[in-house]
Amino acid sequence: MELEAVTEAVEARRDELTDLARDIWEHPQTAFEETYAADRLIGVLAERGFDVEVGVGDVETGFVARYGEGDPVVGTMGEFDALPGLSQRAGGTREPIEEGGNGHGCGHNLFGVGSLGAVLAVADAIDAGVEGSVVYVGTPAEEAGSGKTYMARAGAFDDVDAVVSWHPGWYNAPTKGSCLAVDSYEVTVRGESSHAAASPEAGRSALDGLQLLNTAVEYMREHVPDPVRLHYVITRGGDAANVVPPEATGEYLVRAPSRDLVEEVSDWFENATAGAALMADVDVEVTQTSGIYGVRPNETLGDAIRSTMAELGSFSVDDPIADELKASLGDVSDQIAELPEEYRDRAAENAYFTEPIDALDAGETGSYSTDSGDVSQLVPLGRMTTATWPAGTPPHSWQAVAASGSTGTEGMLYAAKTIGGTLLRLLTDEELRAEAVAEFEERGGADYESPMPDDADPYELLGVERPDFEPSVDVERTPAGTADDD
Ligand SMILES: [Zn+2]
Incomplete structure (x- = not known):
């Protein structure tokens, strides 16, 4: 009725x-x-x-x-x-x-x-x-x-x-059914530009920093619980191969069935960004762009x-x-x-x-x-x-x-x-x-x-x-x- x-x-x-x-x-x-x-x-x-x-x-x-x-x-x-x-x-x-x-x-x-x-x-x-x-x-x-x-x-x-x-x-x-919680991050890496052939020692590559971070993410993938998903793209890697890139940016996603697990993996990811910064001798800025259940x-x-x-x-x-x-x-x-x-x-x-x-x-x-x-x-x-x-x-x-x-x-x-x-x-x-x-x-x-x-x-x-x-x-x-x- x-x-x-x-x-x-x-x-x-x-x-x-x-x-x-x-x-x-x-x-x-x-x-x-x-x-x-x-x-x-x-x-x-x-x-x-x-x-x-x-x-x-x-x-x-x-x-x-x-x-x-x-x-x-x-x-x-x-x-x-x-x-x-x-x-x-x-x-x-x-x-x-x-x-x-x-x-x-x-x-x-x-x-x-x-x-x-x-x-x-x-x-x-x-x-x-x-x-x-x-x-x-x-x-x-x-x-x-x-x-x-x-x-x-x-x-x-x-x-x-x-x-x-x-x-x-x-x-x-x-x-x-349920679905995955997710955190999204934008990572901006800042280095020092220089002539890539004439004075590489004066430069610090922002792209190197980003690539080291991506390598870390690849290694993380093996050791996170199975349902966790990690994704990334490089949105800016530099402008010319003969210039050491002073700035590079990437987008990263951490997905998992629970917020707790997302946050655990996100903490690890943030540590990896700090590690990449140390290795490439660059500055890394991480901005969380979204976080949902x-x-x-x-x-x-x-x-x-x-x-x-x-x-x-x-x-x-x-x-x-x-x-x-x-x-x-x-x-x-x-x-x-x-x-x-x-x-x-x-x-x-x-x-x-x-x-x-x-x-x-x-x-x-x-x-x-x-x-x-x-x-x-x-x-x-x-x-x-x-x-x-x-x-x-x-x-x-x-x-x-x-x-x-x-x-x-x-x-x-x-x-x-x-x-x-x-x-x-x-x-x-x-x-x-x-x-x-x-x-x-x-x-x-x-x-x-x-x-x-x-x-x-x-x-x-x-x-x-x-x-x-x-x-x-x-x-x-x-x-x-x-x-x-x-
Ligand atoms: Zn829709």
Whole structure:
């Protein structure tokens, strides 16, 4: 009964939500610069009567929108940042709209709007007498910059009882697994330039320092526990081979299933930077550019999502673009092999695979990282994916961009219904809420301390200019530097 009301509320807004997703897709902006998407989403929420606060966590395009009075409080998140270099038209063949331009290769245009559809439906239910509140947390900069970290530590999730969120994908299922925590570093090495042939003794090579550090990282790799991943690139090595490089820079990542292990390996890495500096007789400066937790799973919420999907059933996508996109992917049997055997033929034969299935990753730690990890340390977090893309489509591909701007909206509406239905159940089912909280406590409870230094400036660290963001509608603003850290 409840789910029926949610389905109707989403269907009533089908055109509005579809147009909005397309509009954001047509204005792709990357991490921390997503003023267009944030403004459009805030506009709809404010018009519907949500109280909106922008600039949360000192992130200009981060916002929290709230509807209803008092407890319980349930919430969802909306991402809306695009990726650089992935410009692509909404058609079945590879063709950028603007060579080298941005594109929604992770479907975050659908992500933000699908979550919006969910909270609008829950707001209708609250109007009809359901007790409690619903919160939409607009979280910028997922692809780079870890926007949620800054919002989480500023208290954006503090009074929320449970969060249900999603990500575009190519099948409908809850996500029950964990993933890796990560620390990122930028290392700048400074030496002394000189003529590489005439006066090498006068020089100290910054590149040598960096290469010694990379050698240390290679040796570390053998002696860290198996799930630890260490990655690096040299972003600047020098300008000319006949000049001893005075400055060199590199980027480093340390990933592990737990924060403790990340921090242990990070300490070792920082010691290695000091060692490299001594060996090459150069100066080394290390800046931590991000630090996030792995996801703490919540199977109770995963099961609730699964049963909502079971009630909704599947949906169909009927568009020649879908068939062209599927064909363009070529052989996707490896991806489809992730599915239980009984579904593989259907996923191989049809453009879209839309039957809801059980989580594919229960009990596993995925080899990826997301800033949703921080949220999952603060509040029970249910996660899911829906079939917004043809079966087997990899994220960050041109096909993902094309589908996110065309046939992906059916999967987005399905996400809106699933999240809306699950949030409504959480509002009305005290037992389910208690169970989700009990599992959260069992897995460690709220024990969150942001790994990022207090004075870390997200814009400076990512190297983007702080946008001058003034939403078109009148909303509350968090004054800069007054993050609520109680
Ligand atoms: Zn994504």
